[in-house]
Structures are given as structure tokens and as C-alpha cells.
Amino acid sequence: MAKYTIEVNGKSREVDVAPDTPLLWVLRDELNLVGTKYGCGVAQCGACTIHLDGEAVRSCVLPISSIANKKVITIEGLSENGDHPVQKAWDEVDVAQCGYCQAGQVMAAAALLKKNPNPSDEEIASSMTNICRCGTYVRIRQAVHMAAEKGGTLWKG
Amino acid sequence: MERLNVTRRNFLKVSSLLGGGMLIGFPMVSKSEAASNAVFSPNAYLKIGADNTFTLIAPNPEIGQGVKTSLPMIMAEELDLDWKKVKVEQAGFDPELYGRQVAGGSGSVRSRWQEARTAGATARALLVAAAAKTWGVDVTECHTEAGFVHHKKSGKKLSYGELAETAATMPIPENVPLKDPKDFKIIGTRVKNIDNDNILTGKPLFGIDTKRPGMYYAVVARPPAFGKKLKSFDDTESLKMQGVHKVVKWENIVAVLANSTWNAKKGRDALKLEWEDDSPLESTADHEKILKSFLDKRSDSPARNDGDALKFLENGGEIVEGTYEAPILPHATLEPMNFFADVREGKAELYGPTQTPASTRGQVSKALDIPEENVTVGLSRMGGGFGRRLMADYSLEAAMISAAAKAPVLMVWMREDDMQAGFYRPMGKYKYRATLNDKKELEAWHLTAAGLNNQRTSIPNSFPAGAVSNFRIDNHNKESNISTAPWRAPNHNFIAFAEQSFLDEIAHKAGKDPIQLQLELLAKAKNNPGGKVDYDIDRYENVIKELAKLSGWKNNNGANGIYQGFAAHYSFSTYVAQVAEVSIKDGKPKVHKVYCVVDCGQVVNLSGAENQIEGGIVDALGHALYGEITFDKGVVQQNNFNRYKLMQLQDAPMEIITRFVRNEHDPTGLGEPGFPPAHPAVCNALFAATGKRIRKLPISHTDFKA
Numbered sequence: 001m002a003k004y005t006i007e008v009n010g011k012s013r014e015v016d017v018a019p020d021t022p023l024l025w026v027l028r029d030e031l032n033l034v035g036t037k038y039g040c041g042v043a044q045c046g047a048c049t050i051h052l053d054g055e056a057v058r059s060c061v062l063p064i065s066s067i068a069n070k071k072v073i074t075i076e077g078l079s080e081n082g083d084h085p086v087q088k089a090w091d092e093v094d095v096a097q098c099g100y101c102q103a104g105q106v107m108a109a110a111a112l113l114k115k116n117p118n119p120s121d122e123e124i125a126s127s128m129t130n131i132c133r134c135g136t137y138v139r140i141r142q143a144v145h146m147a148a149e150k151g152g153t154l155w156k157g
Numbered sequence: 158m159e160r161l162n163v164t165r166r167n168f169l170k171v172s173s174l175l176g177g178g179m180l181i182g183f184p185m186v187s188k189s190e191a192a193s194n195a196v197f198s199p200n201a202y203l204k205i206g207a208d209n210t211f212t213l214i215a216p217n218p219e220i221g222q223g224v225k226t227s228l229p230m231i232m233a234e235e236l237d238l239d240w241k242k243v244k245v246e247q248a249g250f251d252p253e254l255y256g257r258q259v260a261g262g263s264g265s266v267r268s269r270w271q272e273a274r275t276a277g278a279t280a281r282a283l284l285v286a287a288a289a290k291t292w293g294v295d296v297t298e299c300h301t302e303a304g305f306v307h308h309k310k311s312g313k314k315l316s317y318g319e320l321a322e323t324a325a326t327m328p329i330p331e332n333v334p335l336k337d338p339k340d341f342k343i344i345g346t347r348v349k350n351i352d353n354d355n356i357l358t359g360k361p362l363f364g365i366d367t368k369r370p371g372m373y374y375a376v377v378a379r380p381p382a383f384g385k386k387l388k389s390f391d392d393t394e395s396l397k398m399q400g401v402h403k404v405v406k407w408e409n410i411v412a413v414l415a416n417s418t419w420n421a422k423k424g425r426d427a428l429k430l431e432w433e434d435d436s437p438l439e440s441t442a443d444h445e446k447i448l449k450s451f452l453d454k455r456s457d458s459p460a461r462n463d464g465d466a467l468k469f470l471e472n473g474g475e476i477v478e479g480t481y482e483a484p485i486l487p488h489a490t491l492e493p494m495n496f497f498a499d500v501r502e503g504k505a506e507l508y509g510p511t512q513t514p515a516s517t518r519g520q521v522s523k524a525l526d527i528p529e530e531n532v533t534v535g536l537s538r539m540g541g542g543f544g545r546r547l548m549a550d551y552s553l554e555a556a557m558i559s560a561a562a563k564a565p566v567l568m569v570w571m572r573e574d575d576m577q578a579g580f581y582r583p584m585g586k587y588k589y590r591a592t593l594n595d596k597k598e599l600e601a602w603h604l605t606a607a608g609l610n611n612q613r614t615s616i617p618n619s620f621p622a623g624a625v626s627n628f629r630i631d632n633h634n635k636e637s638n639i640s641t642a643p644w645r646a647p648n649h650n651f652i653a654f655a656e657q658s659f660l661d662e663i664a665h666k667a668g669k670d671p672i673q674l675q676l677e678l679l680a681k682a683k684n685n686p687g688g689k690v691d692y693d694i695d696r697y698e699n700v701i702k703e704l705a706k707l708s709g710w711k712n713n714n715g716a717n718g719i720y721q722g723f724a725a726h727y728s729f730s731t732y733v734a735q736v737a738e739v740s741i742k743d744g745k746p747k748v749h750k751v752y753c754v755v756d757c758g759q760v761v762n763l764s765g766a767e768n769q770i771e772g773g774i775v776d777a778l779g780h781a782l783y784g785e786i787t788f789d790k791g792v793v794q795q796n797n798f799n800r801y802k803l804m805q806l807q808d809a810p811m812e813i814i815t816r817f818v819r820n821e822h823d824p825t826g827l828g829e830p831g832f833p834p835a836h837p838a839v840c841n842a843l844f845a846a847t848g849k850r851i852r853k854l855p856i857s858h859t860d861f862k863a
């Protein structure tokens with residue numbers, strides 16, 4: 001075991017875990033942040049997507065020892081009241097079926113829009129690679145466009 | 158206080174709530190169960206608080222099919238509630254209160270429709286009666302709106318909350334009238350998924366999110382192949398590992414309990430395990446051979462035999478022939494199998510994702526010899542089901558681990574476990590032969606079907622049965638030790654592909670338009686039926702005609718390189734017709750648009766219904782493109798998503814245009830029927846585009862460059 005101090009959703013958190021523990025399991029099992037999901041553990045499905053210094057990354061293959069002082073944002077910390085434009089668009093378009101993949105989808109979309117506030121269909125297709133087993137892709141695409149439109153200047157911040 | 162009013166037709170339980178308000182048990186037992194049970198049971202509950210809060214209990218498990226939203230909508234409609242004020246709670250498993258709690262067979266709304274409406278209407282009648290009594294007026298002078306009873310003449314109104322206590326004392330009416338569907342305000346509208354906020358902010362909703370005091374995480378070692386069993390194990394290294402609490406064995410599995418999922422997994426990986434052969438180690442290549450060998454064999458008792466198809470085929474005429482093949486598929490729910498169990502002191506508490514809590518309770522009770530009433534099963538939201546969670550293997554496993562370890566556990570399967578210990582969609586092969594007469598009409602149809610673990614390999618009354626006078630089906634089955642189970646739209650998911658592709662072949666051979674051919678066949682089934690049909694011919698015909706209009710049907714015109722393909726299928730009492738538009742770019746198929754017309758009777762939640770149809774189509778497309786599981790000596794060859802490809806957004810159609818036929822038939826299935834026609838619609842469009850007939854799924858076997 002080793003002690004690590006990481007910054008999650010703006011708060012400094014201390015954990016005592018093995019150095020190879022993926023951030024995913026630190027979030028879920030140590031910090032009770034279960035919004036970040038496990039789907040494959042091999043960086044294929046995107047259910048575990050979080051923001052690391054603003055970039056969308058797959059936390060299931062990210063050992064805690066590699067985080068250092070990078071800032072971690074999870075779905076629980078994406079917005080204070082669940083009102084981030086991506087969350088709002090996802091609700092408005094009513095994307096979710098089972099909902100299991102959607103936290104990861106929202107995190108991926110939020111990171112995409114931050115970089116590219118008005119992505120084309122092709123750009124959405126090439127950067128949104130998270131798996132939705134229920135097949136909500138058509139609505140995900142609509143919701144990204146809606147968030148791009150309604151988010152307006154927010155993406156610049 | 159509590160009163161019971163039991164009659165043959167009505168059983169309702171009304172109780173006062175502490176601090177005012179009322180609690181109503183609905184007679185939500187489905188008709189078939191009602192007939193088979195001597196005693197009626199109330200089934201779901203509505204709580205109206207004195208503070209005007211409305212809590213509806215969702216009785217059925219939620220796997221993403223939307224019943225946690227749609228069933229409460231039905232009650233709210235007849236009750237005239239303001240949907241914005243409704244809260245929904247998921248019921249636990251309690252068949253005495255809630256009847257049949259199953260997510261399967263696209264049956265949740267179908268089986269509860271009448272009962273939920275009656276329940277809502279009865280509760281509303283009680284509230285009206287309470288208001289009439291309070292005001293000293295006749296009930297006919299009162300009406301309800303969005304949670305209030307109004308008295309028009311005097312302009313008075315009272316909220317349901319204010320009336321609840323009195324309502325709980327009113328005599329329970331019988332035979333309450335239901336709303337005219339024309340007056341529906343909630344049913345048929347777009348209502349958002351009731352859990353959206355929780356899903357989008359990452360609240361614990363799923364079984365895998367469970368936390369309980371003193372709980373351990375358990376990760377399990379299980380046989381590396383079908384046909385192997387545990388010989389011995391050594392846990393010395395595992396027990397030395399950080400965070401590992403205990404190692405327990407049950408039958409052929411060894412579970413490692415630890416303080417985190419990761420530590421449990423590491424402990425599991427450190428076990429030294431020895432396995433031995435228990436039954437033959439089977440491979441897909443062997444299955445292929447065996448199933449193929451069936452395709453020219455007749456069975457002694459054909460599944461259907463109208464007229465004499467074999468005679469026509471012997472006598473020649475124009476023969477069309479095609480063999481269709483589909484692989485084994487995994488359910489691969491995105492949330493892997495998991496369950497929480499706490500078995501102590503003769504009691505078992507279980508919580509997690511299950512489509513059939515009844516089998517979990519039954520199996521746990523039997524295996525642990527604990528009476529059923531001491532086994533509780535709580536229902537979490539599920540990260541997908543698709544049929545996998547109709548099985549109780551994993552919930553039983555969790556219970557046995559908890560019992561052996563004498564501790565509460567959350568057992569979580571790693572994806573690799575989930576892929577290897579699946580209950581797969583069986584593999585199937587269909588050989589069709591048909592003859593055409595001089596007028597290019599279908600004269601004889603012969604299907605020889607072979608499947609793995611699939612006694613009902615074909616569906617004998619499926620279209621075009623009844624529309625062809627000489628119609629024969631021979632079924633063959635091969636038993637395998639590779640476990641199989643229902644998989645979204647069981648049987649239909651393959652039958653539609655084979656049947657509707659073969660009809661497209663026949664249309665091309667006969668020089669007929671594919672839609673025209675199927676309409677001709679339906680006309681034949683109506684006027685001159687060749688045998689029994691299960692489907693309503695008019696409703697079937699109607700979705701096809703509406704679809705032709707909606708899609709501007711042209712088939713193989715190739716404008717802008719885009720080609721259309723058509724398919725229709727009837728399943729779970731729902732009629733679905735689809736046109737897919739595809740093109741080929743750099744040898745890769747691309748699906749641009751899918752048009753879909755659905756007759757599922759009354760739509761309950763328009764947003765949810767469209768989502769189910771869209772999901773069914775996308776799911777079908779993904780599996781058509783890539784889905785395939787193979788085994789080598791009992792070992793799954795695709796044990797995670799790096800080897801088993803699930804579709805991504807880039808493969809999804811740009812648009813899916815869905816129209817629901819408006820009628821006042823009772824609702825029929827929706828979670829599954831969107832899936833079956835999508836395979837053949839896409840494959841028929843690819844034929845229009847390339848002249849290549851896809852007879853073997855997945856499509857990735859077909860080379861479009863050649």
C-alpha cells in the first residue's frame with residue numbers, strides 16, 4: 001500500500017492503495033464516486049471516462065501512481081447542479097436507455113466540446129468512441145449538437 | 158386503518174398513511190394469472206401524501222426498456238395526476254403484492270395495461286367520491302384535473318392530498334369506467350426517462366454501485382472452458398496479498414474477497430488453479446460441421462407441413478435456394494454480471510440486477526435451504542439485460558459466496574468472466590428451397606432449420622406461413638454444453654434475417670418488387686390461406702404500405718450511390734416494417750438512414766417507444782456488422798471488447814425515422830420487435846447496392862471490394 005493525495009472534483013483526497021490500482025477503482029471503491037463505470041477494464045468501452053486536466057481519459061487503465069497533481073473531474077463534479085450544457089442536452093434529447101454508459105458519454109462529449117465547440121458529424125464520429133450497448137448513438141449525436149448550440153460561449157471558459 | 162374489498166373482479170386495498178394521505182394497492186394482476194389464481198393479490202402501490210405528493214411504485218425490473226417510466230405513466234393518466242409532481246420508486250421483489258415481476262418477452266406494459274388503468278381509475282373514483290361527500294354534491298358534478306377535484310358549479314376545488322384521508326374511507330367502486338383514449342393527456346406523449354437526473358449526475362443506481370457496511374468485494378475464478386471443472390486450488394499467494402480477506406470455494410468456483418474490486422481481482426489472479434475435463438471440449442468448427450450435416454435431412458415430425466412441398470420440389474419447376482447462417486452471440490450487457498448478497502442466520506438479503514427476481518429467490522432458497530420468505534431480492538436499475546439476466550447463475554453465486562464467507566459481498570464479474578461464462582444466443586443455419594409456378598408465384602416453401610441448443614429452432618406460424626399452400630419446416634437440434642439462453646428477440650433475431658432475405662431473393666428471381674411480392678403473399682393469406690396464421694393480415698399489410706410511402710420506396714435506384722432494402726417482421730404481437738438506405742464506400746458498407754413503421758397498438762411513452770425502436774435497429778445493425786463469438790475447445794475466443802467488436806457511433810445511421818400507426822389496440826411489445834427486421838433490411842439494401850447476397854452473418858465475412 002502507498003498513500004496518494006489526488007485532487008478530485010476540486011477537493012484534495014487521500015487514499016491508501018496499491019500503486020497499480022487503476023483510478024477507476026480508487027474512485028468507485030475508495031472515494032464512493034460510483035458514477036464512473038466499469039465496462040471492460042481495457043480502455044475499449046469508455047464507461048470509465050473522466051477528465052484529467054481537462055482531457056477525456058479512460059480511468060480503468062490509469063494507475064493511481066501516474067496521477068500526481070493532475071486534476072481529476074468525474075461525472076459527479078462536472079457541474080454543481082447537474083446543469084452542464086451536455087447534461088442538459090442529454091436530458092432534453094432523452095438519450096438514456098439503461099443509462100450505464102451515459103456518464104462516460106457525457107464526459108467524452110463535454111471534453112470534445114471544450115476543444116471543438118461546434119463539431120461536425122464526422123468529428124463527433126471520430127472522437128465519440130464510447131460504446132453504448134443499448135444503441136443510443138443517434139440521440140447521442142443529436143445531443144452533442146444541441147449542447148454545442150446551447151452551450152454557446154461556455155466552451156471557451 | 159385498512160380495509161379489504163375482495164370480489165371476483167376487484168381487489169383493492171386502501172390504507173390511511175401516518176399523518177394523513179392514502180395508500181392504494183392496485184389490482185394489477187394480469188388476466189392469465191388472475192384466471193389461474195384463486196385469490197387476487199393487489200399489485201403495486203400509489204401513495205398520495207396529505208402534502209399533495211404522489212409516489213407511484215414501478216413494479217417491474219428496469220433494464221433500459223423504460224418501464225420504470227411507462228408503467229407509472231399509465232396509472233398517472235387514469236388518475237389525472239400532474240406528471241411533473243410524480244415521484245417513482247422501484248419496488249422490491251414481492252410477488253404477493255406485485256404479481257409477475259419480470260423484464261422479458263417485451264411483456265411489462267402488455268401484461269399490466271388494463272390493470273394499471275383500472276387501478277388508476279379506481280383511485281380517481283375514490284377521490285371524486287371523497288370530494289363529493291365533503292361538498293355534499295353529486296359525484297357527476299365533479300371532475301378531475303392534474304391532481305385536483307373540481308366542482309364546476311361552485312368553482313370549488315380540492316387537491317388529492319387534501320382528499321386522501323377521506324378517500325381512504327370511501328367504499329370501493331366496481332367496474333369504474335376507463336378514459337376514452339382520445340382524452341389521454343399523458344399516455345402517448347413524450348415523457349423523459351424518470352431516472353435521467355440520477356443517470357446524468359452519476360448517482361448510485363446500478364447493482365454494481367452497491368455499498369453496504371462491512372461489505373467485501375468478491376472476484377471469482379471460474380472454469381476457463383465449457384467442459385472443465387475444478388480439480389484443486391492453492392490460495393497461499395492470494396491470501397498474502399494486500400487487502401485480501403478470505404478465499405472461499407463453491408462447486409467449481411473460487412472466490413476471493415477483498416477490500417476493493419481491484420484487490421479482489423489481483424487476489425483471484427494469484428490463485429493457483431487446476432482444472433480437469435468433465436465433458437467434451439467443444440469448438441465452433443465442430444458445431445459448423447454438425448449443423449451443416451442436418452440441412453439435407455428430413456425430420457420424422459416436421460414442425461409444419463401444409464400441402465406437399467417436397468413433391469413440388471421433386472417435380473422441379475423454377476427452384477430458388479439459399480442457406481442462411483448466424484453465429485453465436487454474447488449478451489455483453491455493458492454492466493457486467495454482479496450481485497450483492499448477505500446470507501446470515503438463516504436469512505438471505507439479495508440486491509442487484511435481475512430480469513427475473515423470482516428465479517433468484519427460488520434458486521437461492523433451494524441451494525441454501527432457507528425458506529423463500531426469508532430470502533429478499535431488491536431490484537436495482539440494470540445496465541442492460543437483453544435476456545442474460547433472466548438467468549440466476551450469478552445471483553446464486555453471490556449468495557453461495559456470502560454464505561461460505563459469512564459476510565456481505567458484492568460479487569463483480571470482470572468482463573473476461575462475463576464473456577466466457579455467458580448464456581449465448583445459439584448459432585443457427587437455415588436452408589430454404591422454394592418453387593415458383595409459371596406465373597412466378599410461390600408454390601412451395603421448404604425450410605430445414607438446424608440450431609444449437611434450440612429446440613424451437615424455427616417459428617412455424619411466422620410469415621410467409623399461411624401464404625404459401627405447400628409449406629414445410631423440418632427442425633434439427635444439436636445439444637451443446639455451451640450454455641445458451643434467450644437473447645433480445647429470441648429466435649426472431651435470426652428468423653427474420655433468413656426469411657426476409659430469402660423472400661428478397663425470390664422477388665429478384667421472379668422479377669418482382671420485394672414489397673409487392675410480400676403484399677401479394679399477404680393478399681393470398683387473406684383470400685386463400687394455406688394454413689394457420691398468427692398475425693393479423695390487415696395490420697401487417699398496413700405497416701408495409703405505410704412504410705412504402707414514408708420511405709419513398711425505390712429499392713435499387715442508386716441515386717447518389719444510395720440503395721434501399723426492405724424487410725418486415727411480426728414479433729411480440731407487434732408489426733414492424735423497415736427500409737434501410739445504404740451505400741458502399743471504400744469497400745465498407747454504410748447505413749445512412751432507416752425508415753421504420755411500427756404497429757404496437759397504443760404507444761404509452763412516445764420518447765421511450767422511439768428510443769426502443771432506434772435502439773433495436775442500432776443494436777441489430779451492430780451485431781449484423783460485427784457480432785460473432787467462436788469457441789476453441791470450450792474457450793471463448795473473444796473474451797473482451799478488444800477482441801469482440803461492438804459497434805460505435807461512427808457506424809450508426811445518421812437518421813432513424815420512426816412512425817407509429819395510430820390505433821386504439823392495447824399496447825403490444827416494444828423492447829424487442831424493432832430488432833428483427835433490421836438485419837434483413839440492411840442486407841437486402843446491400844444486395845441492391847452490390848448484387849452480393851449476404852447469407853452468413855456477420856456482414857464482415859462479405860468482401861465488398863471483390
Ligand code: FES
Nearest residue numbers: 039040041046060
Ligand atoms: S472500463 Fe475503461 S474503457 Fe471500458
Ligand code: FES
Nearest residue numbers: 099101132133134
Ligand atoms: S444506455 Fe445502455 S449502454 Fe448506453
